[in-house]
Amino acid sequence: MTNATINTVTIDKADIPNGGMKSYKQDDDSIILITRDDSTFHAFDGKCPHAGADLGNGLRCGHRVVCPWHHATFDSRDGTLLEPIAIEGLTRYTVTDEGDTLLIDTSDQINERVERDKLPDTHTIIVGGGGSGFMIAHQLRHTGYAGQITLISNEGKAPYNRPLLSKVFLAGNMAEEKLLLGGADWAQKNDIKLSLNQTVSEVLPNERRVNMVDSNGENEAITADFLVVATGASPTRPPIKGADLDGVYTLRSMEDAKLIKAASHDQRVVIIGTGFIGMEVASALAQAGTTASITVIGQDSRVMGNIVSETVSNALIKLHEENGINFVFDATVNEVTEVKRVVNQSENEEQQTFSQVGGVTLASGEYIDADIVILGTGVSANTNLLAEVNDPDGVQVDSTLQLRDSVYALGDIAKASGQMGRMRIEHWRVALQHGLVSAAAILKDDSVASLDDRVPFFWTMQYGKSLRYSGHAQTPDNSILFGTPDTLDYIEYYFDDKNEDTRASAASTLGHDKELVAFAELLRRGHAPTRAQLNAGLDIIEQAQALSQSH
Numbered sequence: 001m002t003n004a005t006i007n008t009v010t011i012d013k014a015d016i017p018n019g020g021m022k023s024y025k026q027d028d029d030s031i032i033l034i035t036r037d038d039s040t041f042h043a044f045d046g047k048c049p050h051a052g053a054d055l056g057n058g059l060r061c062g063h064r065v066v067c068p069w070h071h072a073t074f075d076s077r078d079g080t081l082l083e084p085i086a087i088e089g090l091t092r093y094t095v096t097d098e099g100d101t102l103l104i105d106t107s108d109q110i111n112e113r114v115e116r117d118k119l120p121d122t123h124t125i126i127v128g129g130g131g132s133g134f135m136i137a138h139q140l141r142h143t144g145y146a147g148q149i150t151l152i153s154n155e156g157k158a159p160y161n162r163p164l165l166s167k168v169f170l171a172g173n174m175a176e177e178k179l180l181l182g183g184a185d186w187a188q189k190n191d192i193k194l195s196l197n198q199t200v201s202e203v204l205p206n207e208r209r210v211n212m213v214d215s216n217g218e219n220e221a222i223t224a225d226f227l228v229v230a231t232g233a234s235p236t237r238p239p240i241k242g243a244d245l246d247g248v249y250t251l252r253s254m255e256d257a258k259l260i261k262a263a264s265h266d267q268r269v270v271i272i273g274t275g276f277i278g279m280e281v282a283s284a285l286a287q288a289g290t291t292a293s294i295t296v297i298g299q300d301s302r303v304m305g306n307i308v309s310e311t312v313s314n315a316l317i318k319l320h321e322e323n324g325i326n327f328v329f330d331a332t333v334n335e336v337t338e339v340k341r342v343v344n345q346s347e348n349e350e351q352q353t354f355s356q357v358g359g360v361t362l363a364s365g366e367y368i369d370a371d372i373v374i375l376g377t378g379v380s381a382n383t384n385l386l387a388e389v390n391d392p393d394g395v396q397v398d399s400t401l402q403l404r405d406s407v408y409a410l411g412d413i414a415k416a417s418g419q420m421g422r423m424r425i426e427h428w429r430v431a432l433q434h435g436l437v438s439a440a441a442i443l444k445d446d447s448v449a450s451l452d453d454r455v456p457f458f459w460t461m462q463y464g465k466s467l468r469y470s471g472h473a474q475t476p477d478n479s480i481l482f483g484t485p486d487t488l489d490y491i492e493y494y495f496d497d498k499n500e501d502t503r504a505s506a507a508s509t510l511g512h513d514k515e516l517v518a519f520a521e522l523l524r525r526g527h528a529p530t531r532a533q534l535n536a537g538l539d540i541i542e543q544a545q546a547l548s549q550s551h
Contacts (some may be wrong), residue, residue, distance in 0.1 A: 007107035015099055016041070019549055021065060021076065023056020031056070032093070032104055035076040043104045044079050047093040048072055055090075059517040059541065062548035065090075068513040069428065069466065071457045071520060078112075083454065084432035087138055087182065114144050118443055122147035125222055127200050127210060127385070128230035129153030130162060131428050132411035134181050135435020136228055136442075141190040141444055150222065151187070152195045152212065157254060158187055163428045165257040166277055169463040170284035172261075175328065176254065203229055203385040205407045226406050226442050229386060229395070230434075233379035233412040233426055238272075242336030247357035248373045251281060260374060265290045267371035272333055274298035274305065276460040278376025279316065283462040286323045295326040295368055297333060297360070306462075306509055307469060309476050312492060315485035316462070323463055334365040336373050369527055379426060381413045394424035399450040400441035401434050408441070410434040418451035419507070419524065420472050425459035455524045468513065470520040471506030471528075480504075480534050483512065491515050495531055503528040518544035 009032055010023065016022045016036040023046040024032045033046030033055050046055050058068040064082060065074045073083035079090030092110040125142065126133045129151055137149050153159070160179040168174040177184060187194045201219075202211040208227040212220045235250035237243045249260050259481070260281075269291050271278050278296060285291050296303075302313040303320075317327060339358030354454040359369045386395050386409065394415025402417055403409045411431040415424040433454055440448030459468040465488055473494035483490030491512035493504040499534040505528065509516045518541045522528050527547055529538050 003293070006042075007105055009104045009106070010098070011102045011104060013041070015492055019060070021056060023054050025054070030106070032106065033065070033090070034102070035060065037076075041095050041097075041102055042077060042079075043093040043095045043102070044074075045093075048086060049088045049090070050086040055379075057513070059192060059514055059521070059544065061518075061521045064521070064548065066517045066521065068517060070459060070468075071470070071517060081436075082449075084135065084436060085429045085457075086199060087135065087432070087536045088142075090506070091446055114142065116141065116144055116146040118144040118146055119225075120146035122225035123275075124149050124225075124228065124442065125208075125210060126151045126222035126227040126228040126230060127203065127234055128154055128228075128411065129157075129159045129194075129196075130230060130232045130437075131159075131181075131226065131431035132414075132434040133230040134159035134408065135432045136180060136230070136408075136439045137192050137435075138186075138190065139439035140442065141192070141437050143439060143445065145439075145443060147225070148193070149191070150193045150195060150224075152198050152200060152210070154197065154199055155253060156197050158184075158194055158196070160254060162252075165254065166251055166280035166284055168284070169254075169257050170251075170261060170281060171287040173287070176435075179254070200385060202398060203227070205386070205389060205404060208407060213414065226408070228408045228410060228438065229403075229413065230410040231382040231385060231413055233381045235375065236378050236380050237375060238333075238377050239473075240272075240333050240336060241395045242338060242357075243375065245336055245338050245357055246355065248336055248375065249372070250375050251277065260285075260372075261288075262359075263372050264288075266292050268292050268369050269294045269372055269374065270370035271374045271376055272360070273376030273378070274300075274303040275376055275378065276304055276307070276458075278374075279303055279320070279462055280460055281374055281376060282320060286320075286325060287463065293326065294324065295328060295370070296320070297328045297331050297362075297368070299330070299332060301329045301388050305360050307475075307476055308467075308477045309481065311481060312485045312490065312508065315490075316467075318486065319463060319465070319488070328362070328366070328368065331366075332364050333360050335361045336370075337361060337367075379412070379422065381426075383413050386413070392480075396422070399437075401451075401453045402437040402441060406442075408438045410438055416451055419453060419455060419526075423472065425456050425472065427456060429457045453524060457520065467508060467510050467511060468509040468516055469506065470516055471504070471523050473506035480531060485510070486528075491519075493519070493529070493531075493534055498531075500532040501530050503530050504534070515540050521548060 021035045030044030033044045035042045053069040058066050065075045065076050070085045072086035079092045094108040144415040159181045199213045209223045337358045338355045340353045362474045395409035399417045412426045457470045474496045478495040489511040491509040494506040495502045507519045521544045
């Protein structure tokens with residue numbers, strides 16, 4: 001490969017396998033990705049638009065190019081977005097066939113403009129400014145919706161990347177403005193009306209109407225042609241005495257994260273909960289390096305115990321302990337205690353007292369000093385606006401997220417029908433999938449797969465290490481482990497029972513990204529490996545590619 005000019009790159013055809021892909025890193029740190037099918041070649045910007053991963057390190061399965069980091073997926077022929085977590089497709093470059101070589105001109109981008117001409121005289125109302133609400137609005141516009149879009153949020157901010165609050169924002173590694181989804185001018189650029197600081201008091205699905213109360217207490221009713229409810233979830237405060245004291249925090253919003261950042265300086269922090277949010281908060285605060293101490297309290301002997309095996313859990317505990325985290329396991333918190341502080345003790349001033357967190361008392365009688373307490377004790381779906389038509393465990397919707405004609409429920413509230421059964425999943429990538437799928441349903445675009453052809457994925461970042469998980473397992477205890485979690489280098493497959501012929505329903509990994517992508521592709525196609533196949537040494541990457549190319 002040689003550079004002809006600063007914008008053109010010459011590539012040998014023989015470098016690229018038929019049915020495969022190859023990436024080329026340039027001197028300016030850009031990456032070019034080439035895909036090949038027989039004598040047809042396509043060229044793209046090879047950095048995943050989500051977080052910049054080199055797509056050449058991912059996997060190509062059929063016409064699907066899958067990012068190794070977060071499983072964003074693109075069409076190998078035109079770069080179209082097939083699967084989030086990216087929100088855009090790939091930039092495509094012109095290719096000139098020079099015989100044995102290809103000439104790629106990165107200054108000549110192929111922009112196939114999508115005309116906004118679909119459903120022009122309609123109005124779509126979206127209740128909720130989280131990931132799924134953002135994604136359906138974004139995807140509607142980018143696939144030709146011409147109608148009016150109103151996005152209503154009870155927050156004062158445009159949609160932002162909520163998972164990064166506990167992953168990087170608390171650690172001080174990302175500025176607030178960088179968290180805005182689609183950039184600071186997203187709504188204006190996409191002609192989307194943002195109604196912020198608005199409370200929706202009532203949703204009437206049959207009439208496709210919402211009743212709102214604005215910040216001045218004024219009532220307003222809006223009727224839509226398409227109504228989308230994506231109200232998300234709220235942190236649960238367990239029935240612990242003192243859980244509502246000042247100094248006890250939950251993390252869900254940007255405001256929550258700012259409060260925790262400000263309050264945790266030089267303080268003794270206690271985190272209650274060992275799920276992935278609790279562990280991410282511990283990691284982020286430890287990386288920020290501004291606290292006096294961090295103690296994590298768990299009800300059982302594991303961290304992320306409903307997700308990974310005891311062996312992987314122990315490796316994560318070791319990673320946290322190496323970064324200064326203290327753990328108290330098999331513990332129940334009975335009370336968050338308060339202490340009185342006295343201020344204004346000069347002769348001419350009246351003494352004043354205020355209360356603050358003093359510590360936590362465990363059922364064992366042990367007392368742990370604390371200045372602030374952070375609850376990582378789960379969330380509950382905000383289904384109250386649709387309580388009359390569904391149960392609190394989730395709004396029952398089909399595999400396109402439709403509740404009834406032209407009414408959709410997305411994200412954390414949706415108990416959606418899908419390839420792995422009917423389930424409610426509180427993960428960001430799933431919420432973005434919901435937005436992608438429901439936008440296609442509104443536009444009646446049958447080329448976009450429903451949830452019947454998609455599988456869940458999430459990742460957690462702790463101390464710069466990404467543990468990634470695909471699928472959904474009932475328990476992590478019927479597992480097969482390959483590699484060494486202690487060195488943060490493993491892949492683990494989960495099964496719903498111990499039978500040799502049972503197919504894996506989920507997998508997690510640190511460091512085996514291609515294998516996890518391959519597993520997710522096999523799972524998506526209904527061909528997840530069995531326990532017997534994995535124990536016999538199945539090459540899962542080869543299997544995924546072979547299966548994809550046979551379809």
